[in-house]
Amino acid sequence: MSSPWIQGLRSAALFVPDLAQAEHFYTRTWQLDVAHRGDGVLYLRGTGSDAYLLALHQGGQVPQIRQVTLRARSREALDAIAAQVVAAGGTLLAPAHELGRDPAGGVGLKFKDPHGRVFEVVHGDTQRPEGAVVQDRPVRLTHVVLNSHAVDETQAFLQQALGFRLADRTGIMAFMNCDRDHHTIAIGISDNDALNHIAFLMPDFESVMRGGGRMKDAGFPIQWGPGRHGPGNNLFNYFLDPFGVVIEYTADVEQIDDRYEAHGPEHWKWPPGRVDQWGISPAPGAALKDAQRRVFFAPNP
Template sequence: MTASPYAASPHVAGLRSVALTVPDLAVAEDFYTRVWHLDVAARTHDAVYLRGTGAAHHLLSLHAGPVTQIRNVTFQARSLPALDTLARTVVEAGGRILAAVGPVAEPGGGAGLTVADPDGRILRFVHGDAEHADAGEVPDRPIRLTHVVLNSRDVARTQAFFERALGFKLSDRTRIMAFLRCGPDHHSVALGDADTDSLNHIAFLMPDLDSVMRGGGRMRDAGHAIEWGPGRHGPGNNGFNYFIGPFGVVIEYTAEVQQVDDSYPTGAPENWIWPPGRVDQWGISQPPSPALKQAQRAVFFAPAG
Protein backbone atom coordinates (compact mmCIF):
# COMPACT_ATOMS: atom_id res chain seq x y z
CA MET A 1 0.00 0.00 0.00
CA THR A 2 1.54 3.27 -1.09
CA ALA A 3 0.92 6.14 1.30
CA SER A 4 -0.05 9.55 -0.04
CA PRO A 5 1.92 12.69 0.93
CA TYR A 6 -1.03 13.91 3.03
CA ALA A 7 0.07 15.12 6.48
CA ALA A 8 -2.55 15.52 9.21
CA SER A 9 0.12 16.35 11.82
CA PRO A 10 2.85 18.90 11.07
CA HIS A 11 5.11 17.17 13.60
CA VAL A 12 4.51 13.39 13.43
CA ALA A 13 4.81 11.37 10.22
CA GLY A 14 3.61 8.02 11.49
CA LEU A 15 3.80 5.18 13.96
CA ARG A 16 7.15 3.38 13.88
CA SER A 17 7.38 0.83 16.70
CA VAL A 18 6.23 -0.48 20.06
CA ALA A 19 8.58 -1.71 22.80
CA LEU A 20 7.51 -4.49 25.16
CA THR A 21 9.04 -6.06 28.24
CA VAL A 22 8.51 -9.83 28.34
CA PRO A 23 9.42 -12.39 31.02
CA ASP A 24 10.94 -14.91 28.55
CA LEU A 25 12.77 -13.27 25.67
CA ALA A 26 13.55 -16.54 23.87
CA VAL A 27 9.91 -17.64 23.83
CA ALA A 28 8.74 -14.24 22.59
CA GLU A 29 11.40 -14.07 19.87
CA ASP A 30 10.53 -17.55 18.64
CA PHE A 31 6.85 -16.66 18.36
CA TYR A 32 7.28 -13.30 16.66
CA THR A 33 9.77 -14.66 14.11
CA ARG A 34 8.58 -18.21 13.42
CA VAL A 35 4.82 -17.74 13.74
CA TRP A 36 4.10 -14.00 13.40
CA HIS A 37 6.65 -13.68 10.56
CA LEU A 38 8.88 -10.81 11.64
CA ASP A 39 12.65 -10.84 11.15
CA VAL A 40 15.46 -9.95 13.54
CA ALA A 41 16.95 -6.56 12.68
CA ALA A 42 19.32 -6.31 15.66
CA ARG A 43 19.86 -7.63 19.15
CA THR A 44 21.58 -6.62 22.36
CA HIS A 45 22.36 -8.64 25.46
CA ASP A 46 18.82 -8.19 26.81
CA ALA A 47 16.66 -7.19 23.83
CA VAL A 48 15.77 -8.13 20.27
CA TYR A 49 14.59 -5.71 17.58
CA LEU A 50 12.20 -7.11 14.97
CA ARG A 51 11.40 -5.70 11.53
CA GLY A 52 8.66 -6.16 8.98
CA THR A 53 9.18 -6.01 5.24
CA GLY A 54 8.86 -2.20 5.21
CA ALA A 55 11.57 0.41 5.56
CA ALA A 56 11.35 0.94 9.33
CA HIS A 57 14.44 -0.34 11.14
CA HIS A 58 12.18 -2.20 13.57
CA LEU A 59 8.52 -2.21 14.40
CA LEU A 60 8.65 -4.25 17.61
CA SER A 61 11.34 -4.51 20.26
CA LEU A 62 11.27 -7.13 23.01
CA HIS A 63 13.15 -6.52 26.26
CA ALA A 64 13.83 -9.00 29.04
CA GLY A 65 12.07 -8.21 32.31
CA PRO A 66 10.09 -9.78 35.15
CA VAL A 67 6.58 -8.87 33.91
CA THR A 68 4.87 -8.01 30.64
CA GLN A 69 4.73 -4.24 30.16
CA ILE A 70 4.61 -1.72 27.34
CA ARG A 71 7.81 0.32 27.54
CA ASN A 72 6.96 2.95 24.95
CA VAL A 73 5.29 3.79 21.67
CA THR A 74 7.64 5.35 19.10
CA PHE A 75 6.60 7.68 16.28
CA GLN A 76 8.52 9.08 13.32
CA ALA A 77 9.02 12.84 13.57
CA ARG A 78 8.78 14.76 10.31
CA SER A 79 12.10 16.57 10.81
CA LEU A 80 14.77 17.43 13.33
CA PRO A 81 13.10 20.80 14.04
CA ALA A 82 9.88 18.90 14.68
CA LEU A 83 11.56 17.21 17.65
CA ASP A 84 12.29 20.59 19.19
CA THR A 85 8.73 21.72 18.52
CA LEU A 86 7.36 18.58 20.14
CA ALA A 87 9.52 19.17 23.21
CA ARG A 88 7.72 22.48 23.63
CA THR A 89 4.17 21.46 22.72
CA VAL A 90 4.23 18.35 24.91
CA VAL A 91 4.96 20.45 27.99
CA GLU A 92 2.41 23.07 27.00
CA ALA A 93 -0.22 20.33 26.75
CA GLY A 94 0.51 18.91 30.20
CA GLY A 95 3.13 16.26 29.44
CA ARG A 96 6.74 16.14 30.59
CA ILE A 97 10.14 15.48 29.06
CA LEU A 98 11.85 12.25 30.13
CA ALA A 99 14.83 12.51 27.78
CA ALA A 100 15.64 15.70 25.86
CA VAL A 101 16.32 15.72 22.12
CA GLY A 102 19.54 13.83 21.47
CA PRO A 103 21.08 10.72 19.92
CA VAL A 104 19.08 7.48 20.32
CA ALA A 105 21.20 4.88 22.09
CA GLU A 106 19.64 1.75 20.62
CA PRO A 107 19.74 -0.10 17.29
CA GLY A 108 18.33 2.11 14.56
CA GLY A 109 19.88 5.24 16.00
CA GLY A 110 18.84 8.68 14.87
CA ALA A 111 17.83 11.59 17.03
CA GLY A 112 15.03 11.19 19.52
CA LEU A 113 12.83 12.70 22.20
CA THR A 114 11.17 10.76 25.02
CA VAL A 115 8.14 12.15 26.85
CA ALA A 116 5.35 11.13 29.19
CA ASP A 117 1.79 12.19 28.50
CA PRO A 118 -0.36 13.54 31.37
CA ASP A 119 -1.28 9.98 32.39
CA GLY A 120 2.27 8.61 32.33
CA ARG A 121 2.30 6.83 28.97
CA ILE A 122 5.82 6.88 27.56
CA LEU A 123 6.00 8.16 23.98
CA ARG A 124 9.10 8.56 21.83
CA PHE A 125 9.74 10.48 18.64
CA VAL A 126 12.68 9.74 16.33
CA HIS A 127 14.11 11.23 13.16
CA GLY A 128 17.01 10.14 11.00
CA ASP A 129 16.91 6.54 12.22
CA ALA A 130 18.19 3.79 9.94
CA GLU A 131 15.91 2.38 7.26
CA HIS A 132 16.09 -0.84 5.27
CA ALA A 133 16.85 -0.51 1.58
CA ASP A 134 15.03 -3.74 0.68
CA ALA A 135 11.57 -2.54 1.71
CA GLY A 136 8.65 -4.15 -0.07
CA GLU A 137 5.57 -6.32 0.34
CA VAL A 138 5.87 -10.08 0.85
CA PRO A 139 2.83 -12.36 1.11
CA ASP A 140 2.02 -13.45 4.67
CA ARG A 141 4.53 -11.08 6.28
CA PRO A 142 3.75 -7.84 8.16
CA ILE A 143 4.89 -4.67 6.41
CA ARG A 144 4.71 -2.18 9.28
CA LEU A 145 2.61 -1.16 12.23
CA THR A 146 -0.56 0.61 11.19
CA HIS A 147 -1.96 1.55 14.60
CA VAL A 148 -1.79 1.05 18.31
CA VAL A 149 -4.88 1.22 20.51
CA LEU A 150 -4.44 2.62 24.02
CA ASN A 151 -7.03 2.39 26.77
CA SER A 152 -7.78 5.61 28.63
CA ARG A 153 -9.71 6.46 31.77
CA ASP A 154 -10.35 9.88 30.23
CA VAL A 155 -10.47 9.67 26.44
CA ALA A 156 -11.34 13.34 26.01
CA ARG A 157 -8.25 14.42 27.94
CA THR A 158 -5.96 11.97 26.14
CA GLN A 159 -7.40 12.99 22.79
CA ALA A 160 -6.82 16.65 23.61
CA PHE A 161 -3.17 15.88 24.38
CA PHE A 162 -2.62 14.07 21.08
CA GLU A 163 -4.27 16.94 19.22
CA ARG A 164 -2.60 19.84 21.03
CA ALA A 165 0.84 18.38 21.62
CA LEU A 166 1.30 16.09 18.62
CA GLY A 167 -0.96 17.62 15.96
CA PHE A 168 -3.15 14.53 15.47
CA LYS A 169 -6.67 14.89 14.07
CA LEU A 170 -9.84 13.03 14.96
CA SER A 171 -11.09 10.76 12.17
CA ASP A 172 -14.02 9.12 13.97
CA ARG A 173 -15.56 8.88 17.43
CA THR A 174 -17.61 5.82 18.21
CA ARG A 175 -19.39 5.02 21.44
CA ILE A 176 -16.27 3.41 22.88
CA MET A 177 -13.29 4.70 20.87
CA ALA A 178 -11.65 7.81 19.37
CA PHE A 179 -9.65 7.25 16.16
CA LEU A 180 -6.79 9.71 15.58
CA ARG A 181 -4.60 10.19 12.52
CA CYS A 182 -1.27 11.88 11.82
CA GLY A 183 -1.07 10.98 8.13
CA PRO A 184 -3.10 9.21 5.44
CA ASP A 185 -3.89 6.09 7.49
CA HIS A 186 -7.41 6.50 8.92
CA HIS A 187 -5.85 6.14 12.36
CA SER A 188 -2.40 5.58 13.80
CA VAL A 189 -3.66 5.77 17.39
CA ALA A 190 -7.06 4.89 18.77
CA LEU A 191 -8.14 5.60 22.33
CA GLY A 192 -10.53 3.21 24.02
CA ASP A 193 -12.85 4.16 26.87
CA ALA A 194 -11.76 2.05 29.85
CA ASP A 195 -11.16 2.04 33.58
CA THR A 196 -7.39 1.69 33.11
CA ASP A 197 -4.63 3.40 31.14
CA SER A 198 -3.23 0.36 29.38
CA LEU A 199 -2.43 -1.29 26.06
CA ASN A 200 -5.44 -2.52 24.11
CA HIS A 201 -3.68 -3.96 21.07
CA ILE A 202 -1.02 -3.55 18.39
CA ALA A 203 -2.01 -3.80 14.71
CA PHE A 204 0.36 -5.13 12.04
CA LEU A 205 -0.35 -4.24 8.42
CA MET A 206 -0.38 -7.20 6.02
CA PRO A 207 -0.14 -6.84 2.23
CA ASP A 208 -3.66 -8.13 1.55
CA LEU A 209 -6.70 -9.85 3.01
CA ASP A 210 -5.45 -13.26 1.94
CA SER A 211 -2.40 -12.73 4.15
CA VAL A 212 -4.68 -11.76 7.05
CA MET A 213 -6.70 -14.95 6.56
CA ARG A 214 -3.72 -17.25 6.07
CA GLY A 215 -2.19 -15.65 9.15
CA GLY A 216 -5.29 -16.72 11.06
CA GLY A 217 -4.75 -20.30 9.93
CA ARG A 218 -1.07 -20.19 10.81
CA MET A 219 -1.86 -18.86 14.27
CA ARG A 220 -4.48 -21.56 14.86
CA ASP A 221 -1.96 -24.20 13.80
CA ALA A 222 0.43 -22.76 16.42
CA GLY A 223 -2.22 -22.96 19.15
CA HIS A 224 -3.39 -19.33 19.13
CA ALA A 225 -7.12 -19.10 18.48
CA ILE A 226 -8.70 -16.27 16.50
CA GLU A 227 -10.19 -14.31 19.40
CA TRP A 228 -12.08 -11.91 17.13
CA GLY A 229 -12.55 -12.16 13.39
CA PRO A 230 -12.40 -12.48 10.56
CA GLY A 231 -14.20 -9.21 10.02
CA ARG A 232 -14.07 -5.71 8.56
CA HIS A 233 -14.16 -2.71 10.86
CA GLY A 234 -16.37 0.33 10.36
CA PRO A 235 -13.95 3.19 11.16
CA GLY A 236 -10.87 2.52 9.04
CA ASN A 237 -12.63 -0.05 6.83
CA ASN A 238 -9.83 -2.54 7.53
CA GLY A 239 -10.09 -6.31 7.54
CA PHE A 240 -8.94 -7.97 10.76
CA ASN A 241 -8.11 -11.01 12.83
CA TYR A 242 -7.22 -10.60 16.54
CA PHE A 243 -5.12 -12.93 18.69
CA ILE A 244 -3.57 -13.14 22.13
CA GLY A 245 0.17 -13.49 21.72
CA PRO A 246 2.74 -14.68 24.25
CA PHE A 247 2.41 -13.22 27.75
CA GLY A 248 -1.03 -11.79 27.10
CA VAL A 249 -0.29 -9.15 24.45
CA VAL A 250 -3.18 -8.60 22.02
CA ILE A 251 -2.05 -8.41 18.40
CA GLU A 252 -3.95 -7.89 15.16
CA TYR A 253 -3.32 -8.77 11.55
CA THR A 254 -5.01 -6.16 9.37
CA ALA A 255 -5.14 -5.03 5.74
CA GLU A 256 -6.79 -2.48 3.46
CA VAL A 257 -6.68 0.36 5.99
CA GLN A 258 -8.64 3.32 4.63
CA GLN A 259 -6.54 6.21 3.35
CA VAL A 260 -7.96 9.67 4.14
CA ASP A 261 -7.23 13.38 3.90
CA ASP A 262 -8.87 16.57 5.14
CA SER A 263 -11.95 15.90 3.02
CA TYR A 264 -12.80 12.94 5.26
CA PRO A 265 -15.99 13.72 7.24
CA THR A 266 -15.34 13.17 10.94
CA GLY A 267 -17.74 10.52 12.19
CA ALA A 268 -19.75 10.59 15.41
CA PRO A 269 -21.08 7.68 17.49
CA GLU A 270 -24.44 7.75 15.72
CA ASN A 271 -22.67 7.10 12.42
CA TRP A 272 -21.31 3.78 13.70
CA ILE A 273 -24.25 1.79 15.03
CA TRP A 274 -24.45 -1.85 13.91
CA PRO A 275 -27.68 -3.81 13.53
CA PRO A 276 -28.41 -6.18 16.44
CA GLY A 277 -26.07 -9.17 16.46
CA ARG A 278 -23.38 -7.52 14.34
CA VAL A 279 -19.95 -6.30 15.46
CA ASP A 280 -18.46 -5.36 12.07
CA GLN A 281 -19.39 -4.63 8.47
CA TRP A 282 -19.51 -8.22 7.27
CA GLY A 283 -21.63 -9.54 10.12
CA ILE A 284 -20.04 -12.99 10.13
CA SER A 285 -17.75 -12.68 13.16
CA GLN A 286 -18.70 -13.53 16.69
CA PRO A 287 -18.08 -10.77 19.27
CA PRO A 288 -14.60 -10.52 20.81
CA SER A 289 -13.96 -13.46 23.12
CA PRO A 290 -14.02 -12.97 26.92
CA ALA A 291 -10.31 -13.86 26.97
CA LEU A 292 -9.58 -11.11 24.44
CA LYS A 293 -11.55 -8.53 26.38
CA GLN A 294 -9.60 -9.39 29.53
CA ALA A 295 -6.24 -9.31 27.74
CA GLN A 296 -7.07 -5.95 26.15
CA ARG A 297 -6.84 -4.24 29.53
CA ALA A 298 -4.12 -6.23 31.29
CA VAL A 299 -0.82 -4.85 29.89
CA PHE A 300 0.30 -1.57 31.49
CA PHE A 301 2.95 1.01 30.68
CA ALA A 302 6.25 0.84 32.54
CA PRO A 303 6.49 3.62 35.14
CA ALA A 304 7.64 6.87 33.59
CA GLY A 305 9.89 7.65 36.56
Protein backbone atom coordinates in the same frame (compact mmCIF):
# COMPACT_ATOMS: atom_id res chain seq x y z
CA MET B 1 -1.23 15.80 5.98
CA SER B 2 -2.91 16.03 9.38
CA SER B 3 -0.12 16.47 11.92
CA PRO B 4 2.52 19.07 11.02
CA TRP B 5 5.05 17.15 13.13
CA ILE B 6 4.30 13.39 13.10
CA GLN B 7 4.78 11.28 9.98
CA GLY B 8 3.56 8.00 11.42
CA LEU B 9 4.07 5.08 13.78
CA ARG B 10 7.54 3.50 13.82
CA SER B 11 7.66 0.84 16.56
CA ALA B 12 6.57 -0.33 19.99
CA ALA B 13 8.70 -1.58 22.88
CA LEU B 14 7.57 -4.20 25.39
CA PHE B 15 8.90 -5.87 28.49
CA VAL B 16 8.26 -9.62 28.24
CA PRO B 17 8.74 -12.38 30.83
CA ASP B 18 10.74 -14.72 28.55
CA LEU B 19 12.81 -13.27 25.73
CA ALA B 20 13.65 -16.66 24.19
CA GLN B 21 9.97 -17.64 24.08
CA ALA B 22 9.12 -14.24 22.59
CA GLU B 23 11.73 -14.69 19.85
CA HIS B 24 10.40 -18.13 18.98
CA PHE B 25 6.82 -16.90 18.70
CA TYR B 26 7.43 -13.62 16.89
CA THR B 27 9.86 -15.10 14.35
CA ARG B 28 8.47 -18.62 13.75
CA THR B 29 4.73 -17.91 14.06
CA TRP B 30 4.11 -14.17 13.72
CA GLN B 31 6.71 -14.02 10.92
CA LEU B 32 9.00 -11.15 11.89
CA ASP B 33 12.80 -11.24 11.42
CA VAL B 34 15.55 -10.53 13.93
CA ALA B 35 17.03 -7.13 13.10
CA HIS B 36 19.42 -6.74 16.03
CA ARG B 37 20.28 -8.24 19.40
CA GLY B 38 21.38 -6.31 22.45
CA ASP B 39 21.94 -7.02 26.11
CA GLY B 40 18.54 -8.26 27.24
CA VAL B 41 16.72 -6.84 24.22
CA LEU B 42 15.66 -8.16 20.84
CA TYR B 43 14.70 -5.98 17.85
CA LEU B 44 12.34 -7.47 15.25
CA ARG B 45 11.55 -6.10 11.80
CA GLY B 46 8.87 -6.62 9.19
CA THR B 47 9.26 -6.61 5.42
CA GLY B 48 8.85 -2.83 5.10
CA SER B 49 11.35 -0.01 5.38
CA ASP B 50 11.42 0.38 9.18
CA ALA B 51 14.60 -0.86 10.85
CA TYR B 52 12.46 -2.63 13.43
CA LEU B 53 8.82 -2.80 14.58
CA LEU B 54 9.16 -4.38 18.01
CA ALA B 55 11.80 -3.96 20.69
CA LEU B 56 11.35 -6.79 23.19
CA HIS B 57 13.11 -6.32 26.53
CA GLN B 58 13.60 -8.97 29.17
CA GLY B 59 11.24 -8.00 31.98
CA GLY B 60 9.45 -9.35 35.01
CA GLN B 61 6.65 -11.86 35.45
CA VAL B 62 4.01 -9.86 33.56
CA PRO B 63 4.27 -8.09 30.20
CA GLN B 64 4.44 -4.29 30.18
CA ILE B 65 4.60 -1.70 27.44
CA ARG B 66 7.79 0.33 27.57
CA GLN B 67 7.00 2.99 24.96
CA VAL B 68 5.37 3.80 21.63
CA THR B 69 7.74 5.31 19.04
CA LEU B 70 6.56 7.73 16.37
CA ARG B 71 8.53 9.24 13.50
CA ALA B 72 8.81 13.02 13.15
CA ARG B 73 8.61 14.83 9.83
CA SER B 74 11.76 16.88 10.53
CA ARG B 75 14.41 17.64 13.12
CA GLU B 76 12.68 20.95 13.78
CA ALA B 77 9.47 19.09 14.56
CA LEU B 78 11.16 17.55 17.61
CA ASP B 79 11.70 20.99 19.13
CA ALA B 80 8.09 21.97 18.47
CA ILE B 81 6.86 18.74 20.04
CA ALA B 82 9.03 19.22 23.13
CA ALA B 83 7.48 22.63 23.74
CA GLN B 84 3.93 21.44 23.07
CA VAL B 85 4.26 18.39 25.34
CA VAL B 86 5.04 20.61 28.31
CA ALA B 87 2.33 23.11 27.39
CA ALA B 88 -0.20 20.26 27.18
CA GLY B 89 0.66 18.98 30.66
CA GLY B 90 3.09 16.20 29.75
CA THR B 91 6.55 15.53 31.16
CA LEU B 92 9.66 15.62 29.00
CA LEU B 93 11.74 12.60 30.05
CA ALA B 94 14.62 13.15 27.61
CA PRO B 95 15.20 16.13 25.29
CA ALA B 96 16.17 15.59 21.66
CA HIS B 97 19.48 13.71 21.53
CA GLU B 98 21.44 11.25 19.41
CA LEU B 99 20.06 7.75 19.92
CA GLY B 100 23.42 6.02 20.00
CA ARG B 101 22.18 2.90 21.78
CA ASP B 102 19.28 2.38 19.39
CA PRO B 103 20.20 0.20 16.39
CA ALA B 104 18.06 2.44 14.16
CA GLY B 105 19.94 5.55 15.31
CA GLY B 106 18.66 9.03 14.59
CA VAL B 107 17.70 11.83 16.95
CA GLY B 108 14.86 11.43 19.39
CA LEU B 109 13.07 12.67 22.47
CA LYS B 110 10.97 10.91 25.05
CA PHE B 111 8.01 12.12 27.09
CA LYS B 112 5.22 10.95 29.33
CA ASP B 113 1.62 12.08 28.95
CA PRO B 114 -0.42 13.18 32.01
CA HIS B 115 -1.65 9.60 32.56
CA GLY B 116 1.71 7.85 32.37
CA ARG B 117 1.87 6.72 28.74
CA VAL B 118 5.44 6.94 27.40
CA PHE B 119 6.15 8.07 23.85
CA GLU B 120 9.34 8.47 21.88
CA VAL B 121 9.55 10.59 18.73
CA VAL B 122 12.48 10.08 16.37
CA HIS B 123 13.87 11.64 13.21
CA GLY B 124 16.65 10.48 10.92
CA ASP B 125 16.47 6.85 12.00
CA THR B 126 17.71 4.20 9.61
CA GLN B 127 15.22 3.01 7.01
CA ARG B 128 15.68 0.19 4.54
CA PRO B 129 14.99 0.43 0.80
CA GLU B 130 11.46 -0.56 -0.11
CA GLY B 131 11.42 -4.10 -1.43
CA ALA B 132 8.92 -6.40 -3.04
CA VAL B 133 5.77 -7.33 -1.13
CA VAL B 134 6.17 -10.59 0.78
CA GLN B 135 2.95 -12.54 1.13
CA ASP B 136 1.75 -13.61 4.58
CA ARG B 137 4.28 -11.51 6.49
CA PRO B 138 3.80 -8.22 8.40
CA VAL B 139 4.99 -5.10 6.58
CA ARG B 140 4.88 -2.47 9.34
CA LEU B 141 2.89 -1.31 12.32
CA THR B 142 -0.23 0.57 11.32
CA HIS B 143 -1.69 1.58 14.70
CA VAL B 144 -1.70 1.10 18.43
CA VAL B 145 -4.80 1.37 20.59
CA LEU B 146 -4.33 2.71 24.09
CA ASN B 147 -7.10 2.60 26.68
CA SER B 148 -7.98 5.74 28.61
CA HIS B 149 -10.05 6.41 31.70
CA ALA B 150 -10.28 10.04 30.52
CA VAL B 151 -10.69 9.90 26.75
CA ASP B 152 -11.40 13.58 26.18
CA GLU B 153 -8.22 14.52 28.06
CA THR B 154 -6.12 11.99 26.15
CA GLN B 155 -7.56 13.17 22.85
CA ALA B 156 -6.82 16.80 23.70
CA PHE B 157 -3.24 15.93 24.67
CA LEU B 158 -2.56 14.10 21.39
CA GLN B 159 -4.02 17.01 19.46
CA GLN B 160 -1.95 19.67 21.24
CA ALA B 161 1.30 17.81 21.84
CA LEU B 162 1.56 15.85 18.58
CA GLY B 163 -0.76 17.63 16.17
CA PHE B 164 -3.11 14.67 15.71
CA ARG B 165 -6.72 15.23 14.71
CA LEU B 166 -9.84 13.22 15.43
CA ALA B 167 -10.74 11.04 12.44
CA ASP B 168 -13.81 9.35 13.94
CA ARG B 169 -15.33 8.58 17.31
CA THR B 170 -17.53 5.61 18.14
CA GLY B 171 -19.18 4.60 21.38
CA ILE B 172 -16.03 2.75 22.43
CA MET B 173 -13.10 4.47 20.73
CA ALA B 174 -11.61 7.76 19.47
CA PHE B 175 -9.54 7.35 16.28
CA MET B 176 -6.63 9.79 15.95
CA ASN B 177 -5.07 10.63 12.59
CA CYS B 178 -1.66 12.07 11.71
CA ASP B 179 -1.13 11.15 8.05
CA ARG B 180 -2.67 8.96 5.34
CA ASP B 181 -3.66 5.98 7.50
CA HIS B 182 -7.14 6.56 8.92
CA HIS B 183 -5.74 6.21 12.43
CA THR B 184 -2.29 5.77 13.91
CA ILE B 185 -3.31 5.94 17.57
CA ALA B 186 -6.79 5.08 18.78
CA ILE B 187 -8.02 5.71 22.31
CA GLY B 188 -10.14 2.99 23.85
CA ILE B 189 -12.88 4.35 26.11
CA SER B 190 -12.33 2.44 29.35
CA ASP B 191 -11.81 2.67 33.10
CA ASN B 192 -8.06 1.96 32.75
CA ASP B 193 -4.98 3.11 30.82
CA ALA B 194 -3.74 -0.25 29.53
CA LEU B 195 -2.47 -1.24 26.09
CA ASN B 196 -5.49 -2.39 24.10
CA HIS B 197 -3.64 -3.84 21.10
CA ILE B 198 -0.90 -3.43 18.50
CA ALA B 199 -1.83 -3.77 14.81
CA PHE B 200 0.52 -5.15 12.15
CA LEU B 201 -0.19 -4.34 8.53
CA MET B 202 -0.32 -7.36 6.22
CA PRO B 203 0.03 -7.05 2.43
CA ASP B 204 -3.54 -8.06 1.59
CA PHE B 205 -6.72 -9.91 2.51
CA GLU B 206 -5.21 -13.32 1.74
CA SER B 207 -2.31 -12.67 4.09
CA VAL B 208 -4.65 -11.75 6.94
CA MET B 209 -6.57 -14.97 6.42
CA ARG B 210 -3.58 -17.25 5.92
CA GLY B 211 -1.94 -15.64 8.92
CA GLY B 212 -5.02 -16.58 10.94
CA GLY B 213 -4.67 -20.18 9.82
CA ARG B 214 -0.98 -20.26 10.67
CA MET B 215 -1.65 -18.89 14.14
CA LYS B 216 -4.43 -21.42 14.70
CA ASP B 217 -2.16 -24.29 13.62
CA ALA B 218 0.44 -23.08 16.13
CA GLY B 219 -2.06 -23.11 18.99
CA PHE B 220 -3.02 -19.42 18.96
CA PRO B 221 -6.67 -19.29 17.85
CA ILE B 222 -8.33 -16.19 16.44
CA GLN B 223 -9.81 -14.26 19.37
CA TRP B 224 -11.89 -11.97 17.16
CA GLY B 225 -12.32 -12.12 13.40
CA PRO B 226 -12.21 -12.35 10.54
CA GLY B 227 -14.05 -9.09 10.04
CA ARG B 228 -13.99 -5.58 8.62
CA HIS B 229 -14.11 -2.57 10.93
CA GLY B 230 -16.21 0.54 10.39
CA PRO B 231 -13.80 3.42 11.10
CA GLY B 232 -10.70 2.72 9.02
CA ASN B 233 -12.53 0.09 6.94
CA ASN B 234 -9.71 -2.35 7.71
CA LEU B 235 -9.78 -6.14 7.75
CA PHE B 236 -8.88 -7.78 11.05
CA ASN B 237 -7.94 -10.91 12.94
CA TYR B 238 -7.04 -10.52 16.64
CA PHE B 239 -4.85 -12.87 18.69
CA LEU B 240 -3.12 -13.19 22.06
CA ASP B 241 0.65 -13.68 22.07
CA PRO B 242 2.21 -16.14 24.58
CA PHE B 243 2.16 -13.50 27.33
CA GLY B 244 -1.35 -12.17 26.78
CA VAL B 245 -0.50 -9.13 24.65
CA VAL B 246 -3.26 -8.46 22.10
CA ILE B 247 -1.93 -8.30 18.54
CA GLU B 248 -3.77 -7.83 15.25
CA TYR B 249 -3.21 -8.74 11.63
CA THR B 250 -4.87 -6.09 9.47
CA ALA B 251 -5.00 -4.92 5.86
CA ASP B 252 -6.86 -2.49 3.59
CA VAL B 253 -6.54 0.41 6.05
CA GLU B 254 -8.47 3.36 4.65
CA GLN B 255 -6.24 6.13 3.32
CA ILE B 256 -7.54 9.64 3.99
CA ASP B 257 -6.51 13.27 3.59
CA ASP B 258 -7.58 16.58 5.10
CA ARG B 259 -10.89 16.42 3.23
CA TYR B 260 -12.02 13.44 5.29
CA GLU B 261 -15.09 14.24 7.40
CA ALA B 262 -15.07 12.94 10.97
CA HIS B 263 -18.18 11.20 12.26
CA GLY B 264 -19.47 10.56 15.78
CA PRO B 265 -21.05 7.58 17.55
CA GLU B 266 -24.45 8.21 16.00
CA HIS B 267 -22.95 7.42 12.58
CA TRP B 268 -21.09 4.24 13.58
CA LYS B 269 -23.95 1.95 14.55
CA TRP B 270 -24.46 -1.66 13.49
CA PRO B 271 -27.67 -3.68 13.21
CA PRO B 272 -28.49 -5.81 16.27
CA GLY B 273 -26.07 -8.69 16.72
CA ARG B 274 -23.25 -7.14 14.65
CA VAL B 275 -19.95 -5.66 15.80
CA ASP B 276 -18.36 -5.07 12.39
CA GLN B 277 -19.40 -4.59 8.76
CA TRP B 278 -19.63 -8.26 7.87
CA GLY B 279 -21.33 -9.73 10.93
CA ILE B 280 -19.65 -13.10 10.39
CA SER B 281 -17.68 -13.46 13.62
CA PRO B 282 -19.15 -13.31 17.11
CA ALA B 283 -18.32 -10.39 19.38
CA PRO B 284 -14.95 -10.44 21.18
CA GLY B 285 -14.96 -12.96 24.02
CA ALA B 286 -14.02 -12.60 27.66
CA ALA B 287 -10.40 -13.71 27.12
CA LEU B 288 -9.72 -10.92 24.62
CA LYS B 289 -11.52 -8.26 26.63
CA ASP B 290 -9.63 -9.25 29.75
CA ALA B 291 -6.27 -9.16 27.93
CA GLN B 292 -7.03 -5.65 26.66
CA ARG B 293 -7.02 -4.46 30.29
CA ARG B 294 -3.86 -6.14 31.63
CA VAL B 295 -0.77 -4.72 29.90
CA PHE B 296 0.21 -1.36 31.41
CA PHE B 297 3.00 1.11 30.75
CA ALA B 298 6.08 0.40 32.85
CA PRO B 299 6.42 3.07 35.56
CA ASN B 300 10.18 3.40 35.03
CA PRO B 301 10.96 2.72 31.37
